[in-house]
Amino acid sequence: MLTDKVCLVTGGAQGIGRCIVETFARQNATRVIACDMNMGMMADLEQQFPNVTTLELNVCDRDGVTEAVRKITAQYGQIDVLVNNAGITRDNLIDKMTESDWDLVMDVNLKGVFNMTQAIAPTMMQTGSGSIITMSSVVGTDGNIGQTNYAATKAGVIAMTKSWAKEFARKGAQVRANCIAPGFIETPMTVDLPEKVINHMTSKTPLQRMGKAQDIANCALFLASAQSSFITGQVIKVDGGLVI
Structure with missing residues (x-):
């Protein structure tokens, strides 16, 4: 499905990001660039998949992002797919949330997405095609107690994505931008949740x-893939019906 595609995935070291990297690699992408700050957790990816390259990258570092994208495009000619997956949480009730927790989540989850997309989208528009996939959340569509900062960023990437869907295709380029909004997913971020919380959410x-x-x-x-070639500006909830 991804033959001849060069794909870049941020937050590729674990959880959803790693699974996306592995899935793209198995679908015969020409090259999958897995980006993360934790190189140790990606050490085995290149051994398992000859079409995967790992790259240490902080999405908050604008200069680092610009240089990384320059090197990738110089080596592979283009980036066909960008998956903005890198994200963090710093949860707390509003009266206890610190400014630093607000700022950090904003920097990674919102500005990091902006940095990556700003660096890659112009090349996609020049080549005439591309798919930008950004990880939102049902928290971004419907809110959640104790996640003011996280919800704001996940709602923000939806608004940016809808704007990009209009902006990037305005001159005829087939550059698409969409969001995925996961629900309650088994990841390293949820593995330590109390059983009563898990039971409550699954119920x-x-x-x-x-x-x-x-x-x-x-x-x-x-x-x-090309199977979604007429889909842009959308938010697809993958949540088992949690938010209907």
Whole structure:
């Protein structure tokens, strides 16, 4: 499905990001560049998949992002798919949330997405095609207690994505921008949650289970491929019906 595609995935070291990297690699992408600040957790990716390259990258570092994109495009000619997956949480109730926790989540989840897209989208528009996939959340569409900062960023990337869908195609380029909004997914971020919290969330989910990282990777694969060539500016919820 991804033959001849060069794909870049941020936050590729673990969880959803790693699953997307592995899925794209198995679908015969020409090259998958897995980016993360934790190179140790990606050490085995290049050994498992000859079409994967790992890259240490901080999405908040604008100069570093610009230089990384320059090197990648110089080596591979283009970037066909960008998956903005890198993200963090610093949860707390509003009266206890610190300014530093607000700023850090904003920098990684919102500005990091802006940095990556600003660096890559112009080249996509020049070549005439591309798919930009940004990870939002059902928290970004419907809010959640104790996640003011996270919800704001995930709502923000939806607004940016809808703007990009209009902006990047305005001169005829087939550059698409879409969001995925995961629900309650089994990842390293949820593994330590108390059992009562997990039971509560699964009971609220019509399909009565947590999602898998592969569920999200499958959606990303669809949006990266030609099978979604007439889909742009959309938010696809992959949440088992948690938010309807």
